[in-house]
Amino acid sequence: MTSLQKGRGPTEGDGRRKRVLTWVSRCLLALVPLGSLGLLCPVPSAVLAARRRRRADWVAFAGFTVLWLLWIADLAESPDGGTGLAFAGGFVLLVVSTVGAALHSLLAWSDRPRGES
Numbered sequence: 001m002t003s004l005q006k007g008r009g010p011t012e013g014d015g016r017r018k019r020v021l022t023w024v025s026r027c028l029l030a031l032v033p034l035g036s037l038g039l040l041c042p043v044p045s046a047v048l049a050a051r052r053r054r055r056a057d058w059v060a061f062a063g064f065t066v067l068w069l070l071w072i073a074d075l076a077e078s079p080d081g082g083t084g085l086a087f088a089g090g091f092v093l094l095v096v097s098t099v100g101a102a103l104h105s106l107l108a109w110s111d112r113p114r115g116e117s
Contacts, residue, residue, distance in 0.1 A: 022109070026105060026106050026109055027106070029043075029044045029047060029105045030044065030102040030103075030105045030106045031102075032044055032101075032105075033097065033098050033101035033102050033105070034098060034099075034102050037094065037098055038068070038071060038093075038094055038097030038098035038101065039068070039071075039097075041064045041067060041068050041071075041097040041098065041100070041101035042061060042064040042065045042068050042101075043101075044101055044102075044104060044105030045057065045060045045061040045063075045064045045101065045104060045105070045108075046061050047105075048060070048061075048104075048105070048108055048109070049061045057108070060104060060108065064097070064100075064101055064104070067093065067096060067097050067100075068097060070093055071090075071093040071094065071097050074086075074089065074090045074093055075090070078090070
C-alpha cells in the first residue's frame with residue numbers, strides 16, 4: 001500500500017522513486033537513436049512533443065525529422081558512403097542524428113509539472 005492510499009500524503013520515497021523512473025525513461029528513450037544509428041532520431045523528440053505539447057518541442061521534432069530525411073536522401077544517393085566531402089557530410093549527418101537526438105532526449109526534459117513555465 002502506498003502512502004497516498006494510507007492517507008498520509010506523498011513521502012520522500014515517492015518523490016525519489018518518481019525521479020528514478022524519470023531518469024530511467026530518459027535513458028531508455030536516449031537509447032532509441034543510438035541503437036538505430038540515427039534512423040529513429042525523430043522518435044524521442046516526438047515523444048517529448050506529444051507529452052509536453054510545447055511549440056519548442058514540435059520545432060525540435062520537425063528539425064530532427066528534416067535531419068532524418070536529409071540522412072536518408074544521402075544514403076539513397078551514395079549507398080557506399082562516398083568519398084571526400086560526400087563522406088564527411090554523411091558522417092556529420094550520422095553523428096548529429098544519433099548523438100544529437102540522444103542528448104536532446106536526455107537534456108530536454110523538464111521536471112516541472114505541466115502548466116508551469
